[in-house]
Structure formats: C-alpha cells, structure tokens
Amino acid sequence: MPIATQGKVNISAGFVGPEESGKSYLAIQFVRHLNRRGWWALAVDANDDLPTKLDDGTPTGIVRHETLSEALSSLRERGGGVHTISTLEIVPTITAAKEIARASMDAHPLTAEGARQGRPAIVYIDEIVASQQATPHHIDPVILDGLVRRRHNHVVFAYGCQSALACHYMMFLRANILILFYVNNQKDHKRLSDGGVDQETINRMIQLKQYEYLIFISKAPPNGGTFGPYKGFEPLRRLVDAMLTPKR
Ligand SMILES: Nc1ncnc2c1ncn2[C@@H]1O[C@H](COP(=O)(O)OP(=O)(O)OP(=O)(O)O)[C@@H](O)[C@H]1O
Numbered sequence: 234m235p236i237a238t239q240g241k242v243n244i245s246a247g248f249v250g251p252e253e254s255g256k257s258y259l260a261i262q263f264v265r266h267l268n269r270r271g272w273w274a275l276a277v278d279a280n281d282d283l284p285t286k287l288d289d290g291t292p293t294g295i296v297r298h299e300t301l302s303e304a305l306s307s308l309r310e311r312g313g314g315v316h317t318i319s320t321l322e323i324v325p326t327i328t329a330a331k332e333i334a335r336a337s338m339d340a341h342p343l344t345a346e347g348a349r350q351g352r353p354a355i356v357y358i359d360e361i362v363a364s365q366q367a368t369p370h371h372i373d374p375v376i377l378d379g380l381v382r383r384r385h386n387h388v389v390f391a392y393g394c395q396s397a398l399a400c401h402y403m404m405f406l407r408a409n410i411l412i413l414f415y416v417n418n419q420k421d422h423k424r425l426s427d428g429g430v431d432q433e434t435i436n437r438m439i440q441l442k443q444y445e446y447l448i449f450i451s452k453a454p455p456n457g458g459t460f461g462p463y464k465g466f467e468p469l470r471r472l473v474d475a476m477l478t479p480k481r
C-alpha cells in the first residue's frame with residue numbers, strides 16, 4: 234500500500250518495557266513492515282541500538298545516518314529504507330516526516346471523490362526518555378501532535394520507552410496502541426495508570442514471560458481492550474494491517 238488516503242493512517246504506538254524486554258526488536262519489525270509496503274521511514278536511534286538484521290539474518294532495511302539532514306537526502310534519493318539518525322533531533326524528525334507525507338499527497342491528483350492520497354510516513358523514536366522532550370512534567374507540542382493528529386498528518390508515530398515513570402503520562406494516554414512488556418515496578422504502574430491503562434491490564438503485565446507482550450487499545454470493545462499475551466511480530470502485524478485497511 235504505497236499510497237494511502239488521507240485520514241486512514243490511524244496508528245500511534247508506544248512500546249513500553251524495561252531493558253532487553255524486546256521492545257526495539259518488535260518495533261523495528263513494525264517499521265520494516267510499513268517500509269516494505271512503501272511507507273517513508275525515519276527513526277531516531279541515539280544509541281545506534283536498532284539492529285540492521287533480525288536474529289534469523291533478515292535485513293531490517295536500516296540505513297544509519299549521523300544527522301537528520303543526511304537522512305533526509307538519503308531518503309529522498311533512495312525512497313526505500315529505514316533511515317535512522319543518531320542525534321536527538323526528535324521534533325525536527327517528526328516535522329520532516331509530516332512535510333514528506335504532505336508533499337507526497339500534494340504530488341498526487343485528487344481522487345474523483347476529492348480525497349487526498351499519498352505515501353504515508355512512519356517515525357519511530359527508539360528511546361523517547363533520552364530526549365528531554367517528553368519528560369514527566371513537559372511534553373513537546375510537536376510530539377503530542379504526532380501522537381494525536383496521525384490521520385491529519387498522514388504519519389504513524391511510534392516510540393519506545395524503558396521506564397513509564399520517566400515519561401509524560403500523555404505519551405500513554407494519547408497513543409492509540411500500547412505494546413506492554415513485563416513491568417514489575419509500582420511507580421511505573423502508577424504512571425501507566427495515569428496514562429489510562431486499567432488495573433487488570435497492569436496485573437496481566439506482571440504475569441508476562443520473556444519477550445511476551447500485551448496490546449492495549451483504549452477503545453470500547455470489540456475494537457478496544459487488552460489482547461495477548463503474544464510473542465513475535467505476527468500478532469502485531471495482523472492488528473496493524475487490520476487498522477490500516479480502509480473499511481468500506
Ligand atoms: N520475541 C523474541 N524472540 C527471541 N529473541 C528476542 C525476541 N525479542 C527480542 N529478542 C532478543 O532480545 C534482544 C534484546 O531485545 P531488544 O533490543 O528489543 O530490547 P529492548 O527492550 O529494546 O531493550 P533496551 O531498552 O535495552 O534497548 C534482541 O536483540 C533479540 O536478540
């Protein structure tokens with residue numbers, strides 16, 4: 234699906250779990266999946282942690298860059314690839330993704346129904362806490378906009394977070410999917426609870442085994458609820474594909 238209609242890009246996702254829980258590994262498969270379907274892909278990876286290959290040798294498509302401007306030139310030149318940067322230019326990266334998605338829509342003629350279509354973008358921030366732009370007491374308005382106005386922006390915004398406590402509660406309240414790994418810390422639980430995660434889901438998080446995760450969707454059933462436990466990318470892929478497939 235290289236081209237999507239404006240208003241159909243309806244995902245913002247937080248991957249939450251402690252060190253080595255498997256969040257970056259799962260998140261990069263999500264980014265790779267959309268990139269292979271033709272989406273522009275940018276990622277902020279300050280620690281150069283995201284793998285260029287999965288454990289079975291499958292390439293993730295990552296092309297590393299020092300700065301955002303290098304990443305943008307390379308992205309425009311190649312089109313494909315998951316372009317990562319090792320600076321903490323989070324806000325400019327989100328802004329650039331919006332501009333790229335918007336330019337793609339402007340480059341396509343309107344459909345007979347008057348709809349805008351274009352190539353959407355995904356932005357993934359590997360460790361949002363490192364940036365000081367979504368601290369417990371402050372969240373940058375551009376980050377909030379990335380979480381909330383995904384349909385308007387034509388951009389999927391996703392982030393990884395090691396500690397909920399170190400992060401602003403709006404990062405959880407305004408993401409429409411949370412991927413939750415094992416977290417056994419009451420202060421992190423409290424922040425997730427402030428971010429809209431119910432107690433039953435928190436209780437289920439404590440039962441998770443290595444690399445297992447829950448998918449929390451804060452909508453009424455049947456579309457909302459807490460699903461899992463899951464392991465591996467396949468269950469998340471199915472959910473993402475279902476959410477991004479336009480309903481007739
Ligand atoms: N579902 C899985 N099955 C098998 N191995 C996995 C799975 N998920 C992750 N791993 C392995 O665990 C390693 C650590 O995972 P990952 O890098 O995602 O941790 P993380 O949660 O991002 O931790 P950190 O916060 O330290 O970056 C991966 O490099 C991978 O080899």
Ligand SMILES: [Mg+2]
Nearest residue numbers: 256257258282
């Ligand atoms: Mg990681």
